[in-house]
């Protein structure tokens with residue numbers, strides 16, 4: 061493999077800022093390696109501050125709907141009222157670095173693993189039409205990591221164990237990259253390979269929606285972020301999904317490390 065020159069007159073094509081160019085793969089541009097990281101702990105509310113809504117520094121997709129935000133779109137054009145922020149604000153970013161668990165070497169293109177990867181990549185490409193997303197080669201460059209594995213059983217509200225094909229878990233972490241500390245949403249996404257390709261794609265589309273900040277569910281079945289999967293997999297974003305995302309992207313993101321609590 062040839063070396064890239066240290067100073068090149070213009071960036072190679074993969075580095076150009078063209079979010080419609082497909083899922084880019086480039087080892088470090090915009091997604092520097094994580095040097096250190098540590099969990100972020102939500103500060104205790106100050107004494108006398110009065111009751112505050114219970115907020116979390118971890119969010120998991122567990123089928124529960126949040127409803128403490130009072131106002132939604134009165135015309136029903138989105139489902140913003142079901143979204144839940146973290147204790148540090150909305151877990152949104154101007155761009156996301158995403159890592160997908162690679163195939164084992166010498167995996168045939170027809171294999172189970174390769175079918176999983178194609179389905180997950182198709183879901184990622186759908187979100188890339190709406191967001192700035194960069195595919196990265198190593199997991200410590202990423203804020204979102206997709207794993208090819210079945211989520212562990214989880215107990216539901218009734219205490220019974222439930223199986224699912226996908227799960228997303230958000231943790232806020234302080235992360236050092238290029239010597240700078242910043243507060244980042246870090247999301248682990250588990251997607252089971254034991255489904256039909258269309259179902260893997262639909263599951264990935266839904267769980268990636270959570271990963272990119274949509275921590276809540278729509279109550280309409282045609283939406284990618286519908287609370288429960290339908291018999292026919294949803295493989296495209298609805299107008300409501302797009303409208304909710306556009307609203308979310310107008311909200312302030314996580315406040316920087318060291319910023320005063322408010």
Ligand SMILES: [Zn+2]
Nearest residue numbers: 121123266277
């Ligand atoms: Zn969900």
